[in-house]
Amino acid sequence: MMLETVTQSKTSSPMESTFDPIVTAVLSELQTDEHLTLQLTGEQSQFVRFNGAKVRQTGSVSDGELHLTLMKGDRNGYREFSFTGKLETDLPQAQAALKELREEVLQLPDDPYLVLPSGNATSHEVNAGKLLIGGAIASSILPEVSGLDFTGIYAGGSLIRAYADSAGQKHWFATETFSLDYSLFTADGQAVKGTFAGSEWSQEAYAAKLAESKLQLERLSQTPKAIPKGQYRTYLAPAAVAELMGMLSWGAVSESSMQRGGSALGLLQRGEKQLSPQFTLRENFSRGLVPRFNSWGEIAPVELPIIENGKLVNTLINSRTAKEYGKTANGADGGESLRSPEVSPGNLAATDILSKLGTGLYLSNLHYLNWSDRPTGRITGMTRYACFWVENGEIVAPIENLRFDESLYRCFGENLLDLTDFQEFIPEVGTYSNRSLGGIWVPGALSEEFTYTL
Amino acid sequence: MISELLRAIESLDVPADWVGLRAVKESVGVRAVRDGLPRSNGKSVNQGVMVEVLVKGQIGYGATNSLDLDSLRAAAKVAYEQAIAASPWAIYPLTPAARPKVVGEYVSPFVKPLDALTPGEINDLLVQLCKTLKVSDQIVQAVATAIANETETWFVSSNGSEVYQKLVMLETHFGVTAQDGAIVQQRSNNGYLAHCYQGGWELFPEPNLWERAAQVGEQAVELLTAEDCPSETTTLVLAPDQMMLQIHESVGHPLELDRILGDERNYAGGSFVKPQDFGQLSYGSKLMNITFNPTVPGEFASYSFDDTGAPATREYLIQEGILQRGLGSLESQARTGVPGVACARASSWNRPPIDRMANLNLEPGTDSFEALIGDVERGVYMESNRSWSIDDQRYKFQFGCEYAKLIENGKLTKTLRNPNYRATTPEFWHSLKRIGDNTTWQMYGTPFCGKGEPNQVIRVGHGSPVCVFEDVEVFGGGE
Numbered sequence: 001m002m003l004e005t006v007t008q009s010k011t012s013s014p015m016e017s018t019f020d021p022i023v024t025a026v027l028s029e030l031q032t033d034e035h036l037t038l039q040l041t042g043e044q045s046q047f048v049r050f051n052g053a054k055v056r057q058t059g060s061v062s063d064g065e066l067h068l069t070l071m072k073g074d075r076n077g078y079r080e081f082s083f084t085g086k087l088e089t090d091l092p093q094a095q096a097a098l099k100e101l102r103e104e105v106l107q108l109p110d111d112p113y114l115v116l117p118s119g120n121a122t123s124h125e126v127n128a129g130k131l132l133i134g135g136a137i138a139s140s141i142l143p144e145v146s147g148l149d150f151t152g153i154y155a156g157g158s159l160i161r162a163y164a165d166s167a168g169q170k171h172w173f174a175t176e177t178f179s180l181d182y183s184l185f186t187a188d189g190q191a192v193k194g195t196f197a198g199s200e201w202s203q204e205a206y207a208a209k210l211a212e213s214k215l216q217l218e219r220l221s222q223t224p225k226a227i228p229k230g231q232y233r234t235y236l237a238p239a240a241v242a243e244l245m246g247m248l249s250w251g252a253v254s255e256s257s258m259q260r261g262g263s264a265l266g267l268l269q270r271g272e273k274q275l276s277p278q279f280t281l282r283e284n285f286s287r288g289l290v291p292r293f294n295s296w297g298e299i300a301p302v303e304l305p306i307i308e309n310g311k312l313v314n315t316l317i318n319s320r321t322a323k324e325y326g327k328t329a330n331g332a333d334g335g336e337s338l339r340s341p342e343v344s345p346g347n348l349a350a351t352d353i354l355s356k357l358g359t360g361l362y363l364s365n366l367h368y369l370n371w372s373d374r375p376t377g378r379i380t381g382m383t384r385y386a387c388f389w390v391e392n393g394e395i396v397a398p399i400e401n402l403r404f405d406e407s408l409y410r411c412f413g414e415n416l417l418d419l420t421d422f423q424e425f426i427p428e429v430g431t432y433s434n435r436s437l438g439g440i441w442v443p444g445a446l447s448e449e450f451t452y453t454l
Numbered sequence: 455m456i457s458e459l460l461r462a463i464e465s466l467d468v469p470a471d472w473v474g475l476r477a478v479k480e481s482v483g484v485r486a487v488r489d490g491l492p493r494s495n496g497k498s499v500n501q502g503v504m505v506e507v508l509v510k511g512q513i514g515y516g517a518t519n520s521l522d523l524d525s526l527r528a529a530a531k532v533a534y535e536q537a538i539a540a541s542p543w544a545i546y547p548l549t550p551a552a553r554p555k556v557v558g559e560y561v562s563p564f565v566k567p568l569d570a571l572t573p574g575e576i577n578d579l580l581v582q583l584c585k586t587l588k589v590s591d592q593i594v595q596a597v598a599t600a601i602a603n604e605t606e607t608w609f610v611s612s613n614g615s616e617v618y619q620k621l622v623m624l625e626t627h628f629g630v631t632a633q634d635g636a637i638v639q640q641r642s643n644n645g646y647l648a649h650c651y652q653g654g655w656e657l658f659p660e661p662n663l664w665e666r667a668a669q670v671g672e673q674a675v676e677l678l679t680a681e682d683c684p685s686e687t688t689t690l691v692l693a694p695d696q697m698m699l700q701i702h703e704s705v706g707h708p709l710e711l712d713r714i715l716g717d718e719r720n721y722a723g724g725s726f727v728k729p730q731d732f733g734q735l736s737y738g739s740k741l742m743n744i745t746f747n748p749t750v751p752g753e754f755a756s757y758s759f760d761d762t763g764a765p766a767t768r769e770y771l772i773q774e775g776i777l778q779r780g781l782g783s784l785e786s787q788a789r790t791g792v793p794g795v796a797c798a799r800a801s802s803w804n805r806p807p808i809d810r811m812a813n814l815n816l817e818p819g820t821d822s823f824e825a826l827i828g829d830v831e832r833g834v835y836m837e838s839n840r841s842w843s844i845d846d847q848r849y850k851f852q853f854g855c856e857y858a859k860l861i862e863n864g865k866l867t868k869t870l871r872n873p874n875y876r877a878t879t880p881e882f883w884h885s886l887k888r889i890g891d892n893t894t895w896q897m898y899g900t901p902f903c904g905k906g907e908p909n910q911v912i913r914v915g916h917g918s919p920v921c922v923f924e925d926v927e928v929f930g931g932g933e
């Protein structure tokens with residue numbers, strides 16, 4: 001007997017039929033000198049956590065928050081409360097929040113850089129998926145990995161991001177996605193990492209992905225080799241490059257950070273350091289994995305170059321920063337972080353990676369990155385998962401993990417030899433507070449003299 | 455709330471071996487000012503219920519932010535189905551012993567309630583702080599933040615548990631960025647948001663607040679012209695505001711039993727500690743006494759019961775350098791046979807409890823600060839964490855601080871900037887040579903300990919004296 005294991009859900013959401021009347025009701029209560037934005041985050045999520053090809057924890061979460069910002073004169077404040085999708089519960093909360101905010105903003109100091117909602121953007125995007133039903137997750141995933149030391153998490157379900165304001169702007173973004181973020185371990189603790197993500201579960205594609213991981217696992221069967229600290233030519237696979245690029249959203253590409261000494265790209269902007277002409281980074285929303293609207297309801301351009309051929313051509317500038325520093329906003333969000341980044345590919349073919357690496361380190365992943373000296377672009381972190389010592393274009397053995405401490409200006413500047421001619425999509429699988437959306441498209445990178453310190 | 459949850463539990467019709475309901479309501483007021491202007495003002499209230507159902511040796515959970523009876527019943531049904539579906543693959547057959555009956559209450563100690571100051575009064579204080587911090591035109595950013603958090607938890611279960619806990623917490627931060635061309639330095643009040651405590655507005659403003667703010671500003675400017683920390687292997691003296699991070703990353707996380715069991719290997723990582731190490735491994739020098747202590751009044755992660763109802767008590771994890779006990783819940787203790795503590799904690803109603811730190815403290819020794827420094831011929835004294843990174847086995851670490859002083863012939867001399875150090879965990883803790891007394895002991899906290907799948911961020915507290923470590927590799931910034 002075939003059990004139904006996949007569900008395809010309807011595109012209309014009860015969340016939307018609650019959000020809409022709340023928006024209408026609350027906006028109708030505004031006085032003439034008041035402005036309001038409403039931001040909704042919601043999810044219906046299924047989580048199954050695995051260890052040793054067994055289930056550690058399993059459950060489902062229905063969650064949502066509505067965030068109201070009231071602006072009056074140059075003053076503003078917010079209230080956020082649980083959004084249940086039930087009008088009789090949520091509407092009185094929204095009305096009470098508005099009342100509280102009216103009293104609170106009177107006491108607050110003026111904010112000269114407050115940006116009132118002003119545009120006329122609207123959007124409506126609903127992406128339905130085909131996801132495993134809760135009861136079918138373990139039975140779909142685990143038989144494929146029986147006998148293996150498989151650990152990780154399946155997270156899937158619907159996600160909502162919505163926005164409305166007193167200027168009449170309105171956005172609705174709903175999507176259904178899943179991610180299976182996993183590791184396969186050898187008996188002595190070596191591991192390969194895999195991520196299988198999308199909006200339609202396919203048992204065949206899952207099996208194919210695992211077959212790839214199992215093959216990689218076999219290469220880890222040798223005893224790991226301890227590599228002395230020093231500088232080695234290094235191939236950073238796309239997942240490792242993605243980790244390094246993630247640092248750029250933490251005090252680098254933000255104009256607000258740049259203005260007050262908090263950016264690692266200050267040296268690049270002032271022309272005191274260069275990045276390689278092979279290095280190009282842009283925001284690219286064309287794949288539609290994340291909403292293009294921000295917390296002012298503005299729509300970001302489909303593409304925005306940040307670093308073009310090694311030159312800083314744009315920082316991320318939101319409307320508030322633009323007002324504060326006399327710049328032109330480019331659709332950035334509140335934190336001026338990368339939302340849909342892409343690093344352009346280079347010329348290195350997959351088949352040439354090992355031969356071009358010659359002798360050095362092949363790194364599949366990196367772990368626990370932090371700025372060791374942000375103004376000079378220096379990052380420290382660890383190698384992790386399926387990392388190998390390579391000699392004369394041949395993999396010799398997996399390595400014991402190494403600590404690196406290296407500047408962006410070296411590894412993506414003077415020492416960058418090439419980028420791969422292909423990109424991989426590294427999905428954002430984080431689930432702090434709520435499930436993340438999107439990810440990054442990146443090539444692998446071959447770099448000279450990458451510095452290992454411990 | 456308790457009576458509503460009890461009514462809900464009575465109305466459930468799932469044929470389970472055990473059912474628990476944990477409701478959480480978290481109210482957070484945020485006031486943040488930058489350069490004397492408001493950056494964030496508001497309040498969030500987040501609430502919901504997690505229903506846990508134990509059947510066939512497996513727990514399933516259903517979590518919802520709808521508190522009505524129908525929604526709770528639906529969540530219980532989902533939880534039951536989850537448990538049944540997963541039970542053929544259960545990692546360990548749990549029994550209701552993992553969720554013992556418990557009845558009790560805990561309320562954080564506080565003097566001035568969280569509504570004692572108005573939003574306007576708090577903003578006035580923070581604006582004034584920014585002004586005090588800006589001691590020079592070279593200060594390019596001054597920030598001040600106060601976050602008032604009240605978190606209530608209600609826990610009831612089918613085996614008679616009834617717990618209410620109310621945490622009243624205040625988190626404050628201030629700091630600056632100083633810049634001179636390409637040279638940029640940051641200095642803050644003991645590291646980012648390190649002033650996290652249970653209590654009310656009696657904690658802020660502190661009596662020495664304005665002097666401290668001026669000092670933070672002045673030290674940032676001082677760092678602009680300071681020498682870089684030298685690269686050498688030397689004596690390292692760490693202040694309690696850096697020891698917090700040192701204890702957290704290189705003692706707390708590696709002792710979590712779920713990491714040792716492998717639950718966490720796909721995310722935060724495993725541990726170099728093995729189950730057989732408990733009771734015998736020499737983790738550090740004889741001066742090292744680490745306690746799990748949820749009973750310290752005012753420390754950030756004090757409580758009476760964890761999120762599964764286990765009563766929380768003070769326990770030695772490491773005594774005279776020997777590893778005694780793990781950070782493991784009743785579930786992890788059953789799975790490993792290793793003694794643990796009441797540390798099954800969830801970040802909120804929408805995440806299941808996992809093994810966490812709470813308050814993890816290094817117990818003081820007998821030396822005054824003067825005696826510690828006076829004994830050092832050459833070394834570096836570092837304050838306030840700025841950078842942190844450690845491997846997935848919690849073995850090879852590199853940490854950086856905001857501010858340092860060279861120690862020469864028993865005296866603090868030149869100021870040093872960009873101080874960093876790196877080492878491996880066991881070697882480092884074995885190099886602990888002297889340890890400060892009560893007068894050097896300080897406690898801090900952080901709301902940012904991240905772990906778990908799905909991810910959870912949780913509050914921890916850490917207290918420590920000033921400590922002296924021998925032969926540590928220190929170095930500076932730049933290329």
Ligand SMILES: [Zn+2]
Pocket residue numbers: 702707902903904
């Ligand atoms: Zn942590």
